[in-house]
Amino acid sequence: xxxxxxxxxxxxxxxxxxxxxxxxxxxxxxxxxxxxxxxxxxxxxxxxxxxxxxxxxxxxxxxxxxxxxxxxxxxxxxxxxxxxxxxxxxxxxxxxxxxxxxxxxxxxxxxxxxxxxxxxxxxxxxxxxxxxxxxxxxxxxxxxxxxxxxxxxxxxxxxxxxxxxxxxxxxxxxxxxxxxxxxxxxxxxxxxxxxxxxxxxxxxxxxxxxxxxxxxxxxxxxxxxxxxxxxxxxxxxxxxxxxxxxxxxxxxxxxxxxxxxxxxxxxxxxxxxxxxxxxxxxxxxxxxxxxxxxxxxxxxxxxxxxxxxxxxxxxxxxxxxxxxxxxxxxxxxxxxxxxxxxxxxxxxxxxx
Ligand SMILES: Nc1ncnc2c1ncn2[C@@H]1O[C@H](COP(=O)(O)OP(=O)(O)O)[C@@H](O)[C@H]1O
Ligand SMILES: [Mg+2]
Numbered sequence: 001x002x003x004x005x006x007x008x009x010x011x012x013x014x015x016x017x018x019x020x021x022x023x024x025x026x027x028x029x030x031x032x033x034x035x036x037x038x039x040x041x042x043x044x045x046x047x048x049x050x051x052x053x054x055x056x057x058x059x060x061x062x063x064x065x066x067x068x069x070x071x072x073x074x075x076x077x078x079x080x081x082x083x084x085x086x087x088x089x090x091x092x093x094x095x096x097x098x099x100x101x102x103x104x105x106x107x108x109x110x111x112x113x114x115x116x117x118x119x120x121x122x123x124x125x126x127x128x129x130x131x132x133x134x135x136x137x138x139x140x141x142x143x144x145x146x147x148x149x150x151x152x153x154x155x156x157x158x159x160x161x162x163x164x165x166x167x168x169x170x171x172x173x174x175x176x177x178x179x180x181x182x183x184x185x186x187x188x189x190x191x192x193x194x195x196x197x198x199x200x201x202x203x204x205x206x207x208x209x210x211x212x213x214x215x216x217x218x219x220x221x222x223x224x225x226x227x228x229x230x231x232x233x234x235x236x237x238x239x240x241x242x243x244x245x246x247x248x249x250x251x252x253x254x255x256x257x258x259x260x261x262x263x264x265x266x267x268x269x270x271x272x273x274x275x276x277x278x279x280x281x282x283x284x285x286x287x288x289x290x291x292x293x294x295x296x297x298x299x300x301x302x303x304x305x306x307x308x309x310x311x312x313x314x315x316x317x318x319x320x321x322x323x324x325x326x327x328x329x330x331x332x333x334x335x336x337x338x339x340x341x342x343x344x345x346x347x348x349x350x351x352x
Contacts, residue, residue: 001024001025001028001032001166001193002028002031002032002035004164004166004190004191005028005029005032005039005041005131005164005166006032006035006036006039006129007164008129008161008162008163008164009164009190009191010164010165010166010167010189010190010191011164011165011166011167011190011191011193012166012167012168012175012179012189012190012191012192012193013025013166013167013168013169013193013194013195014168014169014172014175014176014179014192014193014194014195015170015172015194015195015196016170016172016325016328016337017170017325017337018170018233018234018235018236019170019195019196019197019233019234019235020195020198020234020235021135021168021170021195022135022168023234024195025043025133025135025166025168026043029041029043029131029133032131036129038127038128038129039128039129039130039131040066040067040123040128040129040130040131041066041130041131041133042062042063042065042066042067042119042130042131042132042133043062043133043134043135044058044059044062044132044133044134044135045134045135045136046058046134046135046136046137046139046140047135047136047139049139050139050142050143051143051144052109052112052143052144052149053103053105053108053109055140055143056103056108056112056115056116057101057102057103057108059115059116059118059132060087060101060103060115060118061100061101062132063118063119063122063130063132064077064078064101064118066130067119067122067123067126067128067130071091074089075089077122078101080125081114081118081121081122081125082114082118083114084107084111084114085103085104085107085108085111085114085115086104086107087101087102087103088101088102088103089101089102090102112152113156116152116153116156116157117156117160119132119160119162119163120159120160120161120162120163123162123163124161124162128162129162129163129164130162130163130164131163131164131165131166132163132164132165132166133165133166133167133168134165134166134167134168135168135169136168136169136170137167137168137169137175137178138169138170138171138174138175138177138178139169140153140178141174141177141178147184147185150178150184150185150186151185153185153186154185154186154189155185157189158189165189165190167179167189167190170325171325172328172329172330173322173323173329179192180192194330197231197232197233197234198232198234198237199232200224200227200232203226203227203232203237204220204223204224204227207223207226207227207237207241208223210241210245211245211248211252214245216245216248216249216250216251216252217250217251217252218244218248218251218252219251219252219253219254221253221254222244222252222253222254222256222257225254225257225258226240226241226244226257229257229261229339229343230339230340231336231339231342233338233339236264236339236340239264240257240260240261240264243260243261243263243264244256244257244260246260247259247260264340265340265343265344265347265348268340268341268344269344269348272340272341272344272345272349275326275341276345276349278324279321279326280317281307282308282309282313282316282317283317283320283321285306285307285308285317286306286308286314286317286318286321287321287326287345288306288345288350289302289305289306289308290327290334290336291342291345291346291350292306294306297314297318298311298314298315318334322334325337326338326341
């Protein structure tokens with residue numbers, strides 16, 4: 001990624017949420033900037049962006065911010081690089097002098113080209129290289145006329161010589177649709193990276209190091225149990241490690257990890273109840289079969305045992321559960337996205 005950032009190669013990263021995409025992009029950006037003083041990184045997150053207008057505003061705003069060192073410069077940039085649309089600069093009154101841009105939306109809709117090429121123009125003018133990192137990129141597939149919009153983005157972006165794009169997102173099925181469907185505009189836009197969970201030996205070193213650095217120690221078994229109970233899920237490894245650390249005076253044992261884990265499950269159970277209430281009986285039956293370790297869920301015997309009404313119903317449940325981000329489908333292997341939810345279903349919900 002560092003080398004892609006430095007040599008203007010587009011990168012696409014796909015993984016479920018909380019596996020470490022943002023952390024990875026941030027780290028790569030920091031390293032790439034150290035290697036190249038003329039590199040600027042713009043980061044925008046589309047998690048709450050639902051339409052084109054909002055997207056353009058955010059893009060323009062972040063590009064201006066990342067390429068201007070002071071607000072006077074931002075004002076200058078705004079005058080210099082926009083000719084058809086005239087954004088209004090809104091200057092915040094706090095000491096950090098935050099600048100934001102306000103656009104006439106009708107104008108922007110007629111001329112979005114200036115915004116789409118803004119980074120390239122600024123980079124050219126100032127002798128910079130720019131990497132634009134866009135989180136939750138799959139959201140663009142839900143704008144009005146998504147194909148038309150994507151065509152437009154791609155047409156502009158692929159001509160850029162000084163700007164590279166790093167596009168990532170956590171909805172695997174939607175990201176795949178945007179980037180791997182040969183009939184879609186973003187097909188073959190860049191290097192496609194499927195981020196995996198972090199492997200056990202790295203996590204062991206990481207947890208050990210954090211305990212040692214803070215004057216505490218952790219047993220090998222305790223360390224392994226943190227990783228097993230969270231199924232190598234990076235976010236939960238951190239959380240369970242932290243809860244265990246808080247309960248540890250000097251040396252963390254397996255017993256402490258088990259207590260911390262119970263309290264984590266307890267703490268999340270209310271949220272899990274809420275999620276579970278949104279599921280249909282068929283979907284729950286499917287999850288039950290999956291948790292029991294069944295592989296051939298559409299076999300007559302398994303369907304009978306778990307009251308799954310038909311193979312079609314099983315397929316439909318699976319599809320919806322993936323869309324709801326409860327399950328993850330990685331090359332045909334279905335697994336739970338949230339290891340603590342899986343644990344709660346097995347030991348609390350289905351056990352009761
Ligand atoms: N390399 C790593 N080592 C240890 N923990 C990590 C690492 N990368 C990410 N994490 C943990 O995973 C959590 C989620 O990472 P984040 O980058 O926010 O994921 P995403 O952007 O995929 O949702 C972080 O808050 C951090 O606790
Ligand atoms: Mg993220």
